Amino acid sequence: xxxxxxxxxxxQAFRARIPILYVExxxxxxxxxxxxxxxxxxxxxRTPRALLTxxxxxxxxxxxxxxxxxxxxPEDAIVAALRTEEPSVFVFxxxxxxxGPAVVRLLRDVAAAFRAGPVPRTLVILAPALHIPHDLERDxxxxxxxxxxxTDIRALLDRMIDDNVATGRITVTLTSGDRERFAKAAxxxxxxxxxxxxxxxxxxxxxxxxxDLAVVHEEKRQAVRKSGxxxxxxxxxxxxxxxxxxxxxxxLVRRDGTWxxxxxxxxxxxxxxxxxxxxxxxxxxLTAKAVSAGWGxxxxxxxxxxxxxxxxxxxxxNMRTAIRAAEATSPCVLWVDEIEKGxxxxxxxxxxxxxxxxxxxxFLTWLQEKTRPVFVIATANDIDRLPAELLRKGRFDEIFFVxxxxxxxxxxIWTVHLSRRLSHPAVAGRLDLxxxxxxxxxxxxxxxxxxxxxxxxxxxxxxxxxxxxxxQRDDLVRAVSNTVPLSVTQAERIAAIRAWASTRAVAxxxxxxxxxxxxxxxxxxx
Ligand SMILES: Nc1ncnc2c1ncn2[C@@H]1O[C@H](COP(=O)(O)OP(=O)(O)OP(=O)(O)O)[C@@H](O)[C@H]1O
Ligand SMILES: [Mg+2]
Numbered sequence: 001x002x003x004x005x006x007x008x009x010x011x012q013a014f015r016a017r018i019p020i021l022y023v024e025x026x027x028x029x030x031x032x033x034x035x036x037x038x039x040x041x042x043x044x045x046r047t048p049r050a051l052l053t054x055x056x057x058x059x060x061x062x063x064x065x066x067x068x069x070x071x072x073x074p075e076d077a078i079v080a081a082l083r084t085e086e087p088s089v090f091v092f093x094x095x096x097x098x099x100g101p102a103v104v105r106l107l108r109d110v111a112a113a114f115r116a117g118p119v120p121r122t123l124v125i126l127a128p129a130l131h132i133p134h135d136l137e138r139d140x141x142x143x144x145x146x147x148x149x150x151t152d153i154r155a156l157l158d159r160m161i162d163d164n165v166a167t168g169r170i171t172v173t174l175t176s177g178d179r180e181r182f183a184k185a186a187x188x189x190x191x192x193x194x195x196x197x198x199x200x201x202x203x204x205x206x207x208x209x210x211x212d213l214a215v216v217h218e219e220k221r222q223a224v225r226k227s228g229x230x231x232x233x234x235x236x237x238x239x240x241x242x243x244x245x246x247x248x249x250x251x252l253v254r255r256d257g258t259w260x261x262x263x264x265x266x267x268x269x270x271x272x273x274x275x276x277x278x279x280x281x282x283x284x285x286l287t288a289k290a291v292s293a294g295w296g297x298x299x300x301x302x303x304x305x306x307x308x309x310x311x312x313x314x315x316x317x318n319m320r321t322a323i324r325a326a327e328a329t330s331p332c333v334l335w336v337d338e339i340e341k342g343x344x345x346x347x348x349x350x351x352x353x354x355x356x357x358x359x360x361x362x363f364l365t366w367l368q369e370k371t372r373p374v375f376v377i378a379t380a381n382d383i384d385r386l387p388a389e390l391l392r393k394g395r396f397d398e399i400f401f402v403x404x405x406x407x408x409x410x411x412x413i414w415t416v417h418l419s420r421r422l423s424h425p426a427v428a429g430r431l432d433l434x435x436x437x438x439x440x441x442x443x444x445x446x447x448x449x450x451x452x453x454x455x456x457x458x459x460x461x462x463x464x465x466x467x468x469x470x471x472q473r474d475d476l477v478r479a480v481s482n483t484v485p486l487s488v489t490q491a492e493r494i495a496a497i498r499a500w501a502s503t504r505a506v507a508x509x510x511x512x513x514x515x516x517x518x519x520x521x522x523x524x525x526x
Pocket of ligand 1: 241242243244245279280281282283284285286287379381413416449450451452454
């Protein structure tokens with residue numbers, strides 16, 4: 001249970017006499033309850049401590065519920081804390097908003113006094129946003145407050161149902177299994193958001209039925225979207241829609257189900273994830289999407305550009321928020337598309353505070369140490385920008401290289417894109433997806449990417465549609481002959497990508513699909 005993790009971390013911090021802790025959470029109420037529980041539990045802390053809370057509106061509130069006189073301003077409240085001689089925990093809510101020079105100075109005094117003093121005292125800053133002035137960084141430890149666990153959400157749901165059924169306000173037709181699904185669907189929400197979601201599901205028709213699950217899903221979608229960093233993506237394609245890349249697909253298929261308890265019993269560590277790099281338009285993003293559909297897991301896309309954009313929150317906080325939301329949604333696939341975009345910002349000029357490197361470090365450390373089943377699929381185009389530490393063994397489980405499709409792979413891609421469209425009789429007419437046609441198209445498109453092949457199919461369809469007639473072989477041939485593939489216009493860049501990958505990454509193409517005879521085949525002859 002995640003809150004057990006928090007309790008363990010907190011009691012360790014208390015016992016280690018860390019003077020100032022920073023707990024970042026929107027859920028002030030729940031976090032306060034957890035902090036109080038730890039502070040008072042003799043099993044968790046050797047000496048139980050009194051809990052005092054401060055907020056800008058109420059001042060310093062003592063354990064008996066009364067306000068300490070003369071301790072409304074943050075400076076006065078901190079001085080009061082410094083003068084307290086009993087074992088105590090001072091929780092300062094929203095202190096981050098008032099961190100002026102005087103407060104920072106006082107906090108440094110607190111750090112020195114609480115670290116050395118004979119009586120255990122801790123100051124906890126509890127705030128919805130992480131904001132630590134540079135001068136205080138060394139004195140403050142950050143503690144993660146996880147989103148509610150499934151058991152917490154399930155307890156909330158059961159209580160809401162009991163309350164509303166008792167008063168006759170609603171009818172409930174959920175089995176215990178349905179309740180579990182509701183609780184799981186609300187993972188990743190704060191308790192307050194989950195309560196809103198369940199309430200909405202109940203009030204629309206005074207019935208709580210399995211179909212109301214959609215309301216919870218929608219609420220979660222909104223909550224995730226509000227963060228502006230993560231986005232739920234609806235995968236429309238499965239692995240069967242990815243032509244070629246058999247080596248990569250096999251690797252992925254073999255990891256299906258590794259997040260289940262069953263796999264842990266085999267002693268398998270949860271897979272960390274995979275980095276897919278390669279030539280543009282050859283199926284990197286497509287594969288990332290297809291995996292989640294194949295595994296039946298939700299797909300979350302992390303926008304690295306936004307993490308660093310400064311449009312929402314500080315980049316450090318953004319990264320932590322995103323990681324936490326992904327963990328709360330686990331098991332899931334976290335797709336970090338174009339990871340180098342974040343890197344560009346992290347090493348870019350104008351950033352001389354080291355924030356970028358730190359944020360990226362947070363991601364890498366998490367990648368290595370995460371225990372929750374979040375399968376990371378990162379894709380990258382601009383490999384020159386990838387730092388060595390990202391590529392070190394143990395970060396990702398594997399690094400795959402997606403090259404321009406080989407002959408057999410192009411046949412597979414043509415098949416994927418044509419068979420879907422030709423299933424419509426008005427489009428297909430007498431055109432048959434024969435081996436001869438596929439062979440011809442495959443030969444014509446040496447050096448074309450999957451995206452270019454797809455564009456060829458679409459362009460041919462436009463021609464046929466303009467004349468309201470079935471698609472013909474000539475439409476396809478004309479469409480691809482009229483395009484100059486990227487492998488020609490950007491030959492140098494692609495050669496550089498290949499040279500880089502040949503020593504560092506595993507080919508996504510399976511050996512049996514390699515082009516034989518013509519060197520690497522592409523751009524030359526099929
Ligand atoms: N191997 C493939 N099989 C089937 N379709 C493909 C394949 N590769 C590319 N496509 C088609 O091209 C489109 C674009 O591919 P995708 O977005 O996966 O490329 P990418 O490698 O992520 O490129 P970029 O580097 O530009 O992001 C896909 O949506 C798909 O329709
Ligand atoms: Mg892509």
